[in-house]
Amino acid sequence: MNITFLVQNTFNGIMLGGLYALIAVGYTMVYGILRLINFAHGDVMMMGVYFAFYFAVLTKSNVVIAFIVAVLGAALLGFLIDNVAYKPLRNAPRISALITAIGVSFFLESFAVVVFGAIPKPFTSIFKSQTLLMKVLNVGGARIPVLTFLVIGITAVIFVFLFLIVYKTKIGMAMRAISADIPTTSLMGVNVNFVISFTFALGSALAAASGLMWSMRYPNVFPYMGFMPGMKAFIAAVFGGIGSIPGAILGGLLLGLIEIFIPAYFQSMMMYRDALAFIILIVILLVKPSGLLGKKAVEKV
Amino acid sequence: MRKLIFVLLLVVFAVSIFVAEEIKIGVVLPMTGGISAFGQMTWEGISLAHKMYPTVLGKEVKLILFDNRSEKTEAANAVARAIDKEHVVAIIGEVASSHSLAGGPIAEKNHIPMVSPASTNPMVTQGKRYVSRVCFIDPFQGAAAAVFAFKNLGAKTVAVFTDIEQDYSVGLSKFFVDKFKKLGGKVVSLYYRTGDQDFTAQLTIALSKNPDAIYVTGYYPEIALLSRQARQLGFKGYLLAGDGAEAPELFSIGGDAVDGLFLTTHYHPKGAATSMAKKFYDAFVKEYGKDPSALAALGFDAYLLIIDAIKRAGSADPEAIAKAIRETENFEAVTGVITIEKETGNPIKDVVVDKANAKEKKFDFAAIVSAQELK
Amino acid sequence: MAKGEPLLVLDHVTMKFGGLVAVDDFTNEVREGEILGLIGPNGAGKTTVFNVVTGIYYPTSGRIIFDGIDITPLKPHQITHLGIARTFQNIRLFQDMTVLENVMVAQHHSISNPDGDRILKMNGKKPKMNGKFWFWRSVLKLGYMDMEKKMREEALNLLEKVGLASLAYEKASALPYGQQRKLEIARALATEPKIILLDEPAAGMNPKETEELMDFIKRIRDEFDLTVFLIEHDMKVVMGICERIIVMDYGRIISEGTAKEVQNDPKVIEAYLGKEWEVI
């Protein structure tokens, strides 16, 4: 097929991939520190979006404020989840932490069903004008929503911001130290629990941010909206090398492109799109468990 | 925390349901979970009907609502519970065909009449004597959409988007394609899945075939998103959908993109001729301060049909009610004049076509495809 | 095989992890019936030697011959089946299982290790597994109970011999440290080995326990006519019971001989100088 088709799909892919990357970053951070797949990540994202939606609807306030509130709210939620659900399990086997994470995800979803209602909410209705959301640029026949660039821009900003936190601040150093080895770090008088909680808050804030971007593109807010994107984002994180932030972003973009291109050029694959992501995951895990940019750990005997 | 659990259990123990002497009708709907929107819309209609006609044969009618959480296991258990625990004489439900397929056999086995407001899959009433419905079935609707697209819109090439997760969607698409090809049109088939957020891959393919219309079977969240992205990708042609698109959220999610989208459905205030339709419309607007949805109308009709059957049977005996339901003829309902086919339990009705109006966020009446046209 | 014959031969064995050379061209043998000690400063690569021998790592180069069979490419469970058993530096018992169960797990390979037997047959040795289809027989209880009974009795009198019989039904995690070390040895013995590799058996023991341990090791050597190959930091143990000692530093063998010989070997002293002194 023609070049426009290629360009179009490329941008479609980058759009989707950018969103995956955004979510994956939060995943990968928490995993990097705790070695815990935070199953609830996608649901924190969902909660964040609901926060923004209801805040805007109830207080009739500006979207920007709503977004800030949502991000802070999600951060707080993340902090709470960590303190209530995960902290008691720090020394328990990793699996029980994982089960708990599943439980938390389950809880948040049912909570949203009861409190926010199961009927999908139209996210974009909180915007005064839809122009930004609907605006489309025409690039050589290919039509690219302005949102695409916004997503890419924000992903970039967040990446820089994270880079600064992780590599330029004291707490960032602590985070890296912990991800290397918890006991020693705590011996060095670092308040491990605080750093972990901080990471959770940060990760959850990211989840909310990505959720808001996601809902600007896909303005359909419902209690289970977090599940699939969460899964995909996790796959992206593993793909890129879990624990590595650049890895998450690379993985996200690649997954997005794959999910767009494979069905675009092999239409019979269209139905198997979600399966595709999982197959990628399995292959990656078997061929290169450390992911594209991850570093591998050796088992001590 | 253990205390909390204890208290919680205590509360549950303290629970006691009181029972009074009335005619009990069970209502099994998805009030939570994936398709709760439909359950809740249907419930609006049913409860309104109950409000307007609370008695039959001089007895109070008591509605008991069961939530099936949009899950199959629960869809079956809820029906069983309604029959064995609450001893209902009839059941209204369920919405999704896959749920009716789970609940139906239990009603059938216990010889309790069940009327589905909106399960359009032919399999639902297949070979059943106690399960009927007030909505037309997918082959009917699909064909109607095809006729409308070909004759009224003059479409020659249509891109058909099917939600492979939904039996409803797959069925509708199939019957549309069959009819549309028979009429001499060309079809591009594309697929997506419930919960999909991004359709650009499929749309880019579809648009490269520049179709006159895009026909999206499935449900409103995906339809809305898909329309949005179709317009963004520069699609100028017609958008066409089934009754799954009919929900206020279509506008709030789809925005201006869904303006002018055509959809086949069961009911439109302006389309319906019956006196009941008028009555229903006014009452509904008064009650909820908004235009009724087709699901509300269908729920309303399902209730009326059962009440009418009870009247004609002159008793609240399930067997009699079931028999009466299947004998329904030219019953003046909201969604048209209903005659239930004795052997299939399906109604013979016209199909209404609506046109989405994004400005006023409502559905305008566009056309009627009569049952005859589809013969 | 007669006493003194080489039983386990390491032939130019090298183990690299990325850049790090943990074991460098290690060539030596363990002789039938002897108690051989392997000493050296921390990080000299002693435990790695054990891990390579028992198949946890495949050596980067070199061959390992045990009882005339080249075990270099074999998997841990096969190697164990051939008759090499080990204990771990950081105790690795099955904490949530009883003492008896811990021992009986070690007998399992005698009914569940066909590929171990394959190797034995290939090398013209007599297979150890008694009977086939043990999975089905154990689930459907077809003549399994006798086997279970037999295993149980053997396990119990093994525990009797090592003096843990009274604790047979305690959870392994409930045992005091010294006993746990003993249980690890008992578990290793239950695999019916020809040679047993002990990784710092005396670690964390008080002098009295250490005394007992030394007699214990000698005793089991004679009782189960074993060959013992042990890593130890506690020089008292090494000098006390080892008939021959190999000294490693930076992954290489720097000295070998009797306690006396290595003690006076300048290379050894040099190796230990500056490094933290082991208790002598």
Add this chain to the structure above:
Amino acid sequence: MDRRLSTKTKVILTLLVIIVVAFLLHLADKHMDAYKLRILNLIAIYGIMALSLNLINGITGIFSLGHAGFILIGAYTAALLTLSPEQKEMSFIIQPIVPWLAHLHTNFLFATLAGGLLAAFAAFLVGWPVLRLSGDYLAIASLGFAEVIRVVALNAISITNGPLGLKAIPEYTNVWWAYGWLLVTLLFIGSLVSSSYGRALKAIREDRIAAEEMGINVFKHQLLSFVVGGFFAGVSGSLYAHWLTTIDPRLTTLGPMLTFYILIMIVLGGLGSISGSLIGAALFAILVEWLRNLEEPFKLFGVIQTNGLPKGSRILVISAIFVAIMIFWQRGIMGRNEITWDNLYRWFSRLRRGEKNG
């Protein structure tokens, strides 16, 4: 000191219990209403699901989230074998069913066995790659495989009837089939766990490396437990299909949700405890239905009249309990303990001598 009963006594006691239970079931079958009977059967089906997953997750310590996939395979295989050719003809309205399958027909027993065997085979194929992973990677990968299986069922329309699913499956599952199979599962897995193989599996859970060094072929044993678990998952699938009389491949029917429900059951009952799984399964099946009362109008403490909690509160309560258990009561109801004759005996003799629980 270990107090044990002779095997003979135990066998007799067990037989007695089986007879008593059988009699009670007979009474239930006669006198319970269809609704309660449904739940009673559901308990047995959940019980089999929980037992099989617990063998994999709790006993062997492989954290698999792919159970729904095997259940789905069992359900479809069995259903396609018991459906009458006419019924298949009628149901496959999108694409006609593939001819070789159209006239394949057998009785419930063989259909169920076939379902189990096919599921076991699938477990074998899936286990081969997945078991090379560890911990949470394994969890996600198995979840992925289950999803792949589901999507295939969704798209192989000429075999599975795609999203329309299968309907009018004969309602064969009754108390006897359900509890008969539960008994088989219980005996099989119980016997396996109490055997030398069971010890090996537990050892693998406790310490992989040490187990390997004690001569256990870890991969083979894990695969073994995976396949056995898969088989009984398939069996439960068949029972489920013939209980519900209709199945489809959607997310909420035989998808991850189901796996999570089973996970809740075994965590509730105690990871690694067979008797726990049964308790967990029963509790779950009953709770979900029982808590409906919360959503219906009820009198609180018989006094305060409420309109009931909003719909959906049930599952919120359950998930809350689930998380609470994970945090405060990780071992669940049974921990890793079992209700065995020996334990009961010990417990009673302790009581008799008025010992504190020691």
